[in-house]
Amino acid sequence: MSPSIVTSNWFRVAFPLCLITSLWIGMSNVITVTQSNIDIAVNLPIVLFFFALILSHSFNQSRCAMIAFAMMLSYWVIQSRLQTSLSTGTSLLELSLLAFLLPVAALLTYAFKDSNLSSKSFVFYILINILFIAWSYLTVTHFGVESIALFQQGLLFVVPQVSHLPFVLVMYLVALTGITAILVLRNNRIADVVSYSAILTASATFIFFDIPYISSTMFSLAGLLLLIYLISASHELAFNDGLTGIPGRHALEMDLKQLGRKYSIAMLDVDHFKAFNDTYGHDTGDDVLKLVASRLALVGGKARVYRYGGEEFTAVFRGRYLEDVLEHLELVREDIAQYEMALRNVSTRPKDKKTGASKRGKASEAETVKITISIGVADSSSDRKPQNVIKLADKALYKAKQTGRNKVSH
Structure with missing residues (x-):
């Protein structure tokens, strides 16, 4: 197959950014459509990530499956725990923990090799995510509502003009998005592209969390990109030589x-x-x-x-x-x-x-x-x-x- 701009490193970095920019420009229309189809919109990310898990198993792309699982778990947390104002209870602390841990979970996939979903590495990755949830629960339970105000005056201070997310986490997410974009530009592997798109869409969700339906919109986009990259991975398997990495x-x-x-x-x-x-x-x-x-x-x-x-x-x-x-x-x-x-x-x-x-x-x-x-x-x-x-x-x-x-x- 001749070289395609679609699989070039610059395109893979720019494409998700262009999609997010387009959604941002037409966000009022996105909100209107979502309100009219609320049940479909809310459940769409789960459906997309589920299909991504199936394809990942078929193509022996367990690292893509790990990203799909982490994103699905994060979206479930958002829908079950964070559907209230960030000024209510421990919502801000829970969002902060999620914003910190999801990129970590995405980057952890680099520690594993690709295989199918029945592998020990995939089971181990699931256990790590469960430990993240348990640690977050203990953290929220230990500090409670009373401690949130103290954190907001210190480490978790917010710059309202930028985001309702603590400023240190905004910088953290921007930095990790930039690092994964560099990995795509340098290596252009499926693992790099999937991690970059997951962290980018999750970052947009957490930083602009006050926008209505931002989580369902961004996580649906993440699911679609993941499916596209999985199909791209299958294409590479079919057309590239496994030993040398050049076309076959x-x-x-x-x-x-x-x-x-x-x-x-x-x-x-x-x-x-x-x-x-x-x-x-x-x-x-x-x-x-x-x-x-x-x-x-x-x-x-x-x-x-x-x-x-x-x-x-x-x-x-x-x-x-x-x-x-x-x-x-x-x-x-x-x-x-x-x-x-x-x-x-x-x-x-x-x-x-x-x-x-x-x-x-x-x-x-x-x-x-x-x-x-x-x-x-x-x-x-x-x-x-x-x-x-x-x-x-x-x-x-x-x-x-x-x-x-x-x-x-x-």
């Missing part, structure tokens, strides 16, 4: 259908890969494929690189003929040939962290190897059909292998 064979086949008339296709193969696997093991062989994929991703000429299968990769240069891409292919071939990869010996790796840390400074003593690749390239001036151009590139690759390897042939 399925993505290549989709892209070949929309290349146009002018293009070049290069087939790239790791030299002596089977012998390398037999000598150093499959784990190190996987490291080689990851390394080659990472270096190929830097090839110039606006190339799109795919893992074709095994140790073979494909680079597609749209809008360029052979003479325009040879220099870029030579540069990436030389870059890989000059790269020294340190071998990791899994069997002798220290189990003790302290021992392992003491050995990390001795990286220069580690055994290193050099990897080379052979490349065959053809363009659409020879044949208009992409599958035939791939066959021509394969023949050129075979020629490179037969005449010494570590070269580009056409």
Whole structure:
């Protein structure tokens, strides 16, 4: 699949912000619609988060399920405990605790790996959230109504012009929203995007809590975004290679259908890969494929690189003929040939962290190897059909292998 602006890091940061801004501008209309459909509006977030849990289980995205569970639990607290004025009883303290703990629960998902909902990690995460609720209950019970005024004069002071939420929590929420946005810009993983959108929508809810129906509106938006990102995750699983992280064979086949008339296709193969696997093991062989994929991703000429299968990769240069891409292919071939990869010996790796840390400074003593690749390239001036151009590139690759390897042939 060709690069899409929809999955770019900037779009994923800006999209929730644009939606929240649009809702804010039309908030009077949102309130009117919500009042007319109050039962649906109030229950919609629960329904959305429930479907998110089901999809998360199907796609083995337990971290998305954790976010869905934390958001669902928080929304239940809002609906059952915080439907009164913040000046009444312990409402302000309860809202403050929720505003503090929900982002913590969202960030805790980074401590776990993705799996299905029957995993021990998901059960453990649920227990952590229950402990949060228990701690909050004990805190509210211990301090009571009498202590709230004292807190408001100190730590929980409010700036009414900004929010009815304590100012320190407003700054806390803004900071965490910014941090998670940076994570999206840097890494652009589904886990980053889901945490960012959850904290962003929750922050908007807590900071502007005095606006009617803000919780049902923002949490519904959070549920919709979560479902969108889960579908995006399933798309990535289908089109990206799990080992190297670059697009796979399925993505290549989709892209070949929309290349146009002018293009070049290069087939790239790791030299002596089977012998390398037999000598150093499959784990190190996987490291080689990851390394080659990472270096190929830097090839110039606006190339799109795919893992074709095994140790073979494909680079597609749209809008360029052979003479325009040879220099870029030579540069990436030389870059890989000059790269020294340190071998990791899994069997002798220290189990003790302290021992392992003491050995990390001795990286220069580690055994290193050099990897080379052979490349065959053809363009659409020879044949208009992409599958035939791939066959021509394969023949050129075979020629490179037969005449010494570590070269580009056409």
